[in-house]
Amino acid sequence: MKRQTSLRAFVIAGLLVAVALATLVSPWANSNPDGLERVAMDEGFAGQATDHALASGPAADYQIGVSSGEAWGTAAAGLVGVAVTFCVGAGLVAMARRRRSSHTRRSDAMVP
C-alpha cells in the first residue's frame, strides 16, 4: 500500500505545474484566432467587437513589461495570473466560509 500524497504536497505540486505551463509553455501557444473569433470572422460580425476598456492596461493581452508578442512578457503575465487567480480563488472561498461560520455560531451553541 503506497503512502498517500499529502494535501500540502498536492497543492504545491499542482501550483508548480500551473506556473510551468503559464510561464514556459504559454509563450509558444498557438496565436491563431480561437473558435469564436474564427466564426465571428466567417459570419461577418468580428467587426462588432469594440476595444476593451483596459486594452492599454499594464497587463493587457497577457503581456507584462515588454512590447507585445515577446515570450518574457507572456511568461511574466502567466506568473502573475497564476498567483492572482490562486489568491483570489482561495481568498474568496475562505471569506465565504468565515462569514458562514460566524452566522451559524449562535445556532451551533444551542446544540448540546
Add this chain to the structure above:
Amino acid sequence: MHVPDGFIDGPTSLAAAAVAAGAVTVALRRAGSTLDDRVVPLAGLVSAFVFALQMLNFPVAGGTSGHLLGGALAAILVGPALAIVVMTVVLGVQALVFADGGLSALGVNIVLMGLVAVAVGHGVFTILVRVLPVGQRQIVAASAIAAWTSVVVASIAFSVIFSFGGTVEIPMATLTGAMVGVHVLVGVGEAIITAMTVAAIVAVRPDLIHAGSTRTAQVSPAVSSR
C-alpha cells in the same frame, strides 16, 4: 470563447450579468457552508490551474486555435458549486487584469463558461460515472466525454444568446452550425487535457476527484490496495 465587448447588446448583457451574479452568490454560499477544510486551497489551486491551461491555445483545423474552457474539469475536481466560483475568478481576473473578455460581456462569459460548461460537464460526468463500471479508467473516460460535451453545448449556448441579443442579425441555425462545427474540434483538445489532468490526479489522490464523490470514493481502496 471569450466574448468581447460589442457582440451582445446592453439588455442581454445585463440579464446575463444578473443571472451570473445570482448563481455565483448561491455557489459561494454553498461553498462557504462546506465543512471540508480542503476547499480553500483546492479552490485556489483549481483557479490557478484553469487560468494556466486557458493560456495554452492549441491549433485546430484551418488556421484556428482553441483553448481549454475548464468548466468540466473544475466541476469534476471540486464539484459544481465551487467550480462556478473558480470559473468566475478566472474569467474575472482575465477581464480585469489581462483585458481578455469584455467587461460588459463578463456576465455572458460567466454564463457560458462558468454556468453552462460547469453544469453540462458535471451532469455528463455524474451520469457516466453512475452508469459505467467503477474504475479509474472509467473516470478518465467519463471526464473526457464530459469535457467534450461541455464545449459543444457552450458553443450552442453562445449561438442562442447571440441570436437573441447579438448586435447583428445572423440566423440561429447558421451561427449554431458554424459554432458547433469549430467547437467539436476544440472539444477534442478539451477532452484530452481534461482526461490527462484527471488521470494524473486519480493516480495520486483519487479522493480529490469530487463529482459523484460517493462513486469515485469507491475507487480509492482499489487504488491503494494495488
